Amino acid sequence: ISASTQEHLKRVYASFALCMFVAAAGAYINVVTHLFQFSLLTGLGALGLMIWLTATPHSRETEQKRLGMLVGFAFLTGINLGPLLEMCISINPR
Secondary structure, eight states: OOHHHHHHHHHHHHHHHHHHHHHHHHHHHHHHHOOOOOHHHHHHHHHHHHHHHHHSOOOSTTHHHHHHHHHHHHHHHHHHHHHHHHHHHHHOOO
16 A cells, blocks of 8 residues: 555644544533433534534645534534433343
């Protein structure tokens, strides 16, 4: 694999790992605090961030902005998973 391909894959998997960590944090915050009971609003927020992310052209200048949108989307997705996790915990806590 060429060096440029390796660098690209490194960035892809780093952003994937970051999103998984942030989504897990969002789900944990929702399960523990019960602050976000408006899943419609967080769902619409996640959808809005995803649309904004796809509408933003990729360039060196917009790279950090796009990463921020991706992290926001992952956080809101994690929050949206909170009620599902609560249901799983109530059925079988182990």
